[in-house]
Amino acid sequence: MAPANPLETPLHEEWVLPAAAEAGPAMAAGHKGQAHIHLTRHAVSFLLGLPLLITCLLRSPEERSRITADDKLTVMMANYIGDASFALTGALTAGTEGMDLFGCIVVGFITALGGGTLRDIALGRLPLFWATAWDEFLLCVAVSSSAFFLWPRLSNVLKLHTDDEWLFWTDSIGLGVFAALGAQTAVERPEEVHAGACAVAGMFTATFGGLTRDVLCQKPPRILYSARELYALPALAGAAATTALLRYGSSTLVMEAILVGTWVTIELRVFCINRGLRLPSFPKDQVYAGAQPKMTKNLSRMSIGPLDEALRQKLTGGFGSSPMLYGPPGSGSPALV
Numbered sequence: 001m002a003p004a005n006p007l008e009t010p011l012h013e014e015w016v017l018p019a020a021a022e023a024g025p026a027m028a029a030g031h032k033g034q035a036h037i038h039l040t041r042h043a044v045s046f047l048l049g050l051p052l053l054i055t056c057l058l059r060s061p062e063e064r065s066r067i068t069a070d071d072k073l074t075v076m077m078a079n080y081i082g083d084a085s086f087a088l089t090g091a092l093t094a095g096t097e098g099m100d101l102f103g104c105i106v107v108g109f110i111t112a113l114g115g116g117t118l119r120d121i122a123l124g125r126l127p128l129f130w131a132t133a134w135d136e137f138l139l140c141v142a143v144s145s146s147a148f149f150l151w152p153r154l155s156n157v158l159k160l161h162t163d164d165e166w167l168f169w170t171d172s173i174g175l176g177v178f179a180a181l182g183a184q185t186a187v188e189r190p191e192e193v194h195a196g197a198c199a200v201a202g203m204f205t206a207t208f209g210g211l212t213r214d215v216l217c218q219k220p221p222r223i224l225y226s227a228r229e230l231y232a233l234p235a236l237a238g239a240a241a242t243t244a245l246l247r248y249g250s251s252t253l254v255m256e257a258i259l260v261g262t263w264v265t266i267e268l269r270v271f272c273i274n275r276g277l278r279l280p281s282f283p284k285d286q287v288y289a290g291a292q293p294k295m296t297k298n299l300s301r302m303s304i305g306p307l308d309e310a311l312r313q314k315l316t317g318g319f320g321s322s323p324m325l326y327g328p329p330g331s332g333s334p335a336l337v
Contacts, residue, residue: 203236
């Protein structure tokens, strides 16, 4: 029998075992579920790589030696897939932040086309692609508007959530195709763009629309914070794969290069997420803790502007410690410096 007052009695083994026995199956089920999700992601990634395998097996050497209608169709469809994927995720992000219809359309449009816009400006490709053709412009507006009107109803009927697995795959496919397309666009420039810049152009295309989306929605940009996930590096790797195949293989292997870059990006993202890989982050707590005594001493002797007042208060732990910032005690108002 358990004692009347457990706080006065040592914790014995028979008290611990029942709790551990209850927690054990739950933990095992959680690990099993995670392993199942990881395995499923790799299986889906493998299936997405099948078009690449089929293309390599079925295309004849004569077709590989020139740019065919299939290559052009691959570029067009990849653009549409990326536009629709990112417009959807961008509009949903804006909607969950409380934006109205116009805000969701703007954020969805920027998420889909913002990276390519930055790439074209950097490469000097003017006028911008979406300003000379209506197709991608209208597609992004249509998808963003549809997400705004249909998502609330579908989410209730189908029990959809913004963190569902299918949205992860939507975003991953968009990331992959834009990384490959951005690199392919840079490789095709009449001016010689070196391979490193081509890979970076692919990364810009795939990630900077999302970066702008996060800034507009007042969220930490995903590609800049290690607490989220490795997002930009898989895109950079996929863009590098596309660049390598087109630059050092053959410039006519457009379809193969886009499929390779897309698959490399998706598979590397799945690998990093499944294993929880992160880039090292700056040890700000350690650095600030070591510098705090010196900073506090300096701030107490210096006249600083109003923008630094919050920092001074945090370091000194209160008000009134700097006579140059504040008036006499009890005055209730800071002195003008």
